[in-house]
Amino acid sequence: MNDTAATTLDPARPDPGLFVREAPGGHARLDLVVQDMHCAGCLRKVERGLHELPGVEYARANLSTKRVAVRWDPEKLKAGAIVARLAEVGFAAVPFDSRLASALDDNEMKSLLRAMGVAGFAAANVMLVSVSVWSGLVTDMDETTRAFFHWVSALIALPAVAYAGQPFFRSALKALKSRTMNMDVPIALAVILATAMSLVQTIVNARHVYFDASVTLLFFLLIGRYLDMQARARACSAAQNLLGLRATAATVIGPDGMQRSVAVENVEPGMRLAIAAGARIPADGEILTGISDVDTSLVTGESLPEPVKPGSAVYAGTLNIGAPLTMRVTKRDDDSLLAEIVRLMESAEQGRARYVRIADRAARFYSPAVHVMAFSTMILWFWLGAHWETALTHAIAVLIITCPCALGLAVPVVQVVATGRLIGQGVFVKSADALERLAQADTIVFDKTGTLTLGRPQLVNGAEIAPGDFAHAVALARLSRHPLARALAEADTAIATPKATDAAEVPGMGLEARFESGTVRLGNADFAGVRDRADKTQHAGPELWLRRASGETICLRFADTLRPDARETIEALRQRGFAVELLSGDREPAVRAAAEALGIAEWRAAARPAEKIARLEELAREGRKVLMVGDGLNDAPALRAAHVSISPADAADVSQTAADFIFQGARLAPLVETVDVAMKSRRLVFQNFGLALAYNAVAVPLAVAGFVTPLIAAIAMSSSSITVIANAMRLSRRNAAAANR
Amino acid sequence: MNILVFLIPAALLLGLLGLGAFLWSLKSGQYDDLEGAAERILFDDEDDRPDEGRPDDGGPDDDRTAS
Numbered sequence: 001m002n003d004t005a006a007t008t009l010d011p012a013r014p015d016p017g018l019f020v021r022e023a024p025g026g027h028a029r030l031d032l033v034v035q036d037m038h039c040a041g042c043l044r045k046v047e048r049g050l051h052e053l054p055g056v057e058y059a060r061a062n063l064s065t066k067r068v069a070v071r072w073d074p075e076k077l078k079a080g081a082i083v084a085r086l087a088e089v090g091f092a093a094v095p096f097d098s099r100l101a102s103a104l105d106d107n108e109m110k111s112l113l114r115a116m117g118v119a120g121f122a123a124a125n126v127m128l129v130s131v132s133v134w135s136g137l138v139t140d141m142d143e144t145t146r147a148f149f150h151w152v153s154a155l156i157a158l159p160a161v162a163y164a165g166q167p168f169f170r171s172a173l174k175a176l177k178s179r180t181m182n183m184d185v186p187i188a189l190a191v192i193l194a195t196a197m198s199l200v201q202t203i204v205n206a207r208h209v210y211f212d213a214s215v216t217l218l219f220f221l222l223i224g225r226y227l228d229m230q231a232r233a234r235a236c237s238a239a240q241n242l243l244g245l246r247a248t249a250a251t252v253i254g255p256d257g258m259q260r261s262v263a264v265e266n267v268e269p270g271m272r273l274a275i276a277a278g279a280r281i282p283a284d285g286e287i288l289t290g291i292s293d294v295d296t297s298l299v300t301g302e303s304l305p306e307p308v309k310p311g312s313a314v315y316a317g318t319l320n321i322g323a324p325l326t327m328r329v330t331k332r333d334d335d336s337l338l339a340e341i342v343r344l345m346e347s348a349e350q351g352r353a354r355y356v357r358i359a360d361r362a363a364r365f366y367s368p369a370v371h372v373m374a375f376s377t378m379i380l381w382f383w384l385g386a387h388w389e390t391a392l393t394h395a396i397a398v399l400i401i402t403c404p405c406a407l408g409l410a411v412p413v414v415q416v417v418a419t420g421r422l423i424g425q426g427v428f429v430k431s432a433d434a435l436e437r438l439a440q441a442d443t444i445v446f447d448k449t450g451t452l453t454l455g456r457p458q459l460v461n462g463a464e465i466a467p468g469d470f471a472h473a474v475a476l477a478r479l480s481r482h483p484l485a486r487a488l489a490e491a492d493t494a495i496a497t498p499k500a501t502d503a504a505e506v507p508g509m510g511l512e513a514r515f516e517s518g519t520v521r522l523g524n525a526d527f528a529g530v531r532d533r534a535d536k537t538q539h540a541g542p543e544l545w546l547r548r549a550s551g552e553t554i555c556l557r558f559a560d561t562l563r564p565d566a567r568e569t570i571e572a573l574r575q576r577g578f579a580v581e582l583l584s585g586d587r588e589p590a591v592r593a594a595a596e597a598l599g600i601a602e603w604r605a606a607a608r609p610a611e612k613i614a615r616l617e618e619l620a621r622e623g624r625k626v627l628m629v630g631d632g633l634n635d636a637p638a639l640r641a642a643h644v645s646i647s648p649a650d651a652a653d654v655s656q657t658a659a660d661f662i663f664q665g666a667r668l669a670p671l672v673e674t675v676d677v678a679m680k681s682r683r684l685v686f687q688n689f690g691l692a693l694a695y696n697a698v699a700v701p702l703a704v705a706g707f708v709t710p711l712i713a714a715i716a717m718s719s720s721s722i723t724v725i726a727n728a729m730r731l732s733r734r735n736a737a738a739a740n741r
Numbered sequence: 742m743n744i745l746v747f748l749i750p751a752a753l754l755l756g757l758l759g760l761g762a763f764l765w766s767l768k769s770g771q772y773d774d775l776e777g778a779a780e781r782i783l784f785d786d787e788d789d790r791p792d793e794g795r796p797d798d799g800g801p802d803d804d805r806t807a808s
Contacts, residue, residue: 040780063777113767121760125753145745152749 016079017261019095027057028074030082031096037066042091049089053077067096112226115164119219122160123212126153130212143205150202150209157211161195164218167225186367190399191218197396206389210396213717220409220721228412250282251275253326267329275325280317284331287312291507292322293482305483307508317633321482322507358411358436358685374398377704390706397708401699401716409721410688413728418681421732425673426649426664434660437644438675439682440625444573445616445638447630448584448594451648452566454666455631457484457542457558459491469554471497473546476511476522479503484544484558485511485522510544518549528553560590562597569668570598576675579624583607583615585634612638629671631655646671677731684731688724695720 016030023029037046043061046068050059055076061068070082079095086093129149136146165188172188191214198209252262253272267273267283275281281294293305296318305321308314314327378395382388419429429435446452462470475497477488503513510523521528528545530553544556563569570580582603584591591605604615616638619626628635628642632655639645639658647659656662663670699716702708771778 040783043777043780044784061777062774063780064774110767113772114764117760117763117767121756121763125756128752129749148745152753156753 016083016095020074020079023071026073027071028079029069029071030079032068032070032083032086032093033066033096034061034068034086034091034093035066036091037061037063037068045089046086046091049085050082053081053085056082068093109226109229112167112222112229115167116219116222116226118160119164119215119222122156122164122215123219125156126212126215129153129156137207146207147202147205150205150211153209153211154199154202157195157215158199160215161191161218164215164222165191168218168221186370186399186402187217187221189371190214190396193399194396197392201389201393204389208393217717220718224409224412227416230416251279269329269331271329273327273329275320275327277320277322277324280319281314281327283316283329285314285327285329287314288326288328290323290325292320292325293508295319295321295483309508323505358433362689370399370402373402373700373704380704381706394703394706394708397706398700398703401703401708402696409724410692410728411685413725414681414684414688414731417728417731418677422661422670422674422677425670427670427674428662429660430662431660434644435678435681436685437625437660438627438678441627441644441675442577443579443581443619443624444627444629445581445583445619445642446600447628447632447635447638448582448591449560449586450631450650451629451635452582452594452598452668453560453562455560455650457487458561459488459556460559461555461557462491465554465556469546469548471495472515472520472548473522473544473554473556475500475515476503476513476520476546479513480505480511484542487558488544488556515549520549521545521547559593562594563666563668565667565669567598569672570600572672573675576672576679578627578675583612583638585609585612585632609634609637613641616641627675630659646674680731684728688727691723691727692720695723 016032020028020030034042034046037043043063046061047059050056050068050070053072055073056070057073058071059068068086072082083093083095129152133141133146133149136149168184168188168191172184175185194210194214198211198214201209250262250264250267251259251274252267253259253274259274264282272288273282273285277292287308287310289310291307291309294308294314295305296315308325313330374395377398378391381391381394386394415429415435418435422429449455465473470492474489474492474495477485478497479500480486498515500513500515503511505511506523506527510521510527512519512521512523514520522544525543525545528547529551530545542558544558546554546556548554574580580600580602582591582595582598582600584594584603584605585607586605588605591603595601595603604611607615612635616626616628620643625643628639628645629647630636630639630645631648631650635647636655636658639647639655644661645659646661646663647655649656649662649664661674663674695716699708702712766772
């Protein structure tokens with residue numbers, strides 16, 4: 001099943017063979033992520049293309065999640081051929097580890113939908129009967145008919161409440177068991193009490209029952225809960241698709257010299273691994289053979305590759321960009337540097353777990369108040385000499401009318417609208433309370449490499465170099481995969497270059513080739529034989545040296561360029577009252593240059609992951625709420641430790657897991673947009689709470705006084721919920737806000 | 742008023758039919774890919790049934806809902 005042909009095709013991509021699962025009937029099954037599938041045409045091309053392969057029995061694309069499920073006969077076809085076929089019809093496909101997809105979430109969504117369907121059915125039918133009773137109460141309905149109608153309501157409502165109320169009952173029970181309060185406690189209590197009381201009323205043939213109130217309440221609350229969950233599931237599946245892009249396979253050289261592909265989890269110390277040029281190093285270890293450059297930016301944040309030779313230590317997650325290497329694994333997967341970073345992350349995580357969501361904080365004050373009010377209503381009526389039934393009925397009326405139906409919707413609806421709007425801007429919201437936390441932030445800490453900058457060096461002094469020298473340099477650079485060489489080659493792709501012969505790359509040093517004029521070298525200062533470098537190395541960034549055939553040397557300077565809108569973004573954030581700081585693991589000159597270019601006064605260079613966390617804790621002690629923006633693996637613990645965090649979509653997968661938001665694209669502007677949406681969401685949530693409370697202020701006295709009939713309760717409840725939803729929808733009107741800018 | 746004895750059960754029956762249809766459509770995966778379903782109606786030849794090839798779906802809990 002292991003498809004080595006596919007591995008050698010593109011070493012940076014995971015081997016699809018590892019993700020193949022068995023399907024019934026001896027078939028193989030593979031899930032793929034096809035990110036650029038957008039319309040009916042793409043959908044059809046993908047499915048058609050796969051169906052044309054021999055042995056493919058079933059291929060189905062899902063446009064919402066951008067995934068494709070394929071089932072085929074493993075005898076006739078290899079997994080690599082499926083990916084290759086998709087590439088042929090124009091789509092880049094990445095195998096998707098279906099263990100990542102939480103089947104649980106999916107089932108939970110479905111059971112919520114089922115509960116919603118049942119509650120909706122019950123609400124509609126009970127209301128139908130109730131309206132007849134209400135109109136009957138003021139006309140000539142006789143008692144038998146009313147009793148009959150009440151029994152019909154009971155018959156519908158009892159099983160419906162028992163089924164559709166489960167999500168709330170379970171959550172309330174869980175909260176009570178851990179001796180806390182959440183929104184679900186008063187909801188569950190009100191629904192159960194109202195239903196039980198109505199049943200009693202029906203049996204004794206009283207005039208009012210509350211079945212309609214309890215099922216409608218459930219219906220509205222389930223809508224809120226479903227919307228909340230759907231928004232999160234959407235962002236989650238987008239994040240999972242991104243996770244699929246990581247390298248999860250290692251090439252092991254067996255004792256017999258044969259190479260085979262193995263999942264990273266199964267790599268053991270002592271194994272010999274082959275690392276192709278351009279592949280990620282899957283484990284911590286020591287180089288056995290080969291000389292190359294390793295890009296460690298993921299681990300250290302350092303943007304320049306580090307030369308390695310036999311005996312050098314390499315770390316999991318770094319990228320081999322020079323020549324092929326073989327290495328010996330020295331550490332297990334779970335005590336690698338990577339694992340240590342994950343542990344740092346987990347300990348940072350505990351610091352943040354104390355955050356309580358706004359809705360639950362509201363519940364803490366709200367629900368005791370509601371219960372006390374309902375209880376005192378009952379005592380009051382009892383004391384006034386009412387029958388116990390009347391007293392209890394009025395108490396339940398208070399519970400229902402104050403029931404946090406609108407409160408329950410206040411947060412989720414805003415979140416759904418906000419998440420939807422951010423997805424449109426290429427920002428995924430990963431955790432449910434992220435927007436709330438972001439709205440509190442007052443300080444922003446940036447990482448440099450890959451966050452403020454693009455993480456790619458670019459030639460800065462091209463204009464000072466004579467065209468002839470430049471042509472020679474580009475000719476040499478085109479032969480190498482080193483990032484500086486690639487940056488040089490990309491500086492002018494159209495240039496005509498002289499013909500080079502006998503080109504040789506010395507890994508870790510540079511390139512040499514013979515031209516008409518003689519031998520020219522391009523590489524580091526030692527390789528070019530630079531003598532007078534002392535007065536030329538004021539430049540902060542990396543540099544390459546060109547040695548002409550005559551022996552003269554020319555310096556080519558590079559710098560990691562800032563994201564195109566970094567300056568404006570930081571200015572926009574300052575205007576919103578944020579303090580901005582730069583905290584980088586990169587060397588001091590590079591960080592200083594970036595800080596000066598952006599006008600950031602507060603910066604720190606060469607910060608290790610633990611030091612970054614220390615700085616964040618220091619800020620937290622000062623009472624600041626920090627928004628951390630970072631991308632490297634070395635930032636992951638800091639992203640977790642910060643109050644709230646954002647990561648670019650091309651960040652290390654660990655960082656993406658740690659961050660609360662992920663943004664796509666080369667621009668930083670989504671950051672400002674996210675902050676704005678968070679602020680606006682917070683305002684809307686508070687407005688919604690205000691609306692819900694205002695409605696209570698009117699309704700509660702009426703209920704305490706005993707004026708509330710089921711009709712009034714139902715109308716009041718629905719209208720407050722609809723007001724809250726309508727208010728939240730204002731967030732989706734983006735154009736008005738953009739025009740004001 | 743006797744007509745109610747027929748009308749109410751009839752209304753309930755129709756409502757239950759609707760509920761049943763909803764639960765069936767949910768179980769058969771018609772809400773799994775709403776965007777894809779919206780585009781698929783434009784195809785002439787292909788089948789428009791939802792994804793049924795997922796072995797981890799349709800667990801034992803699906804049968805309980807029929808009641």
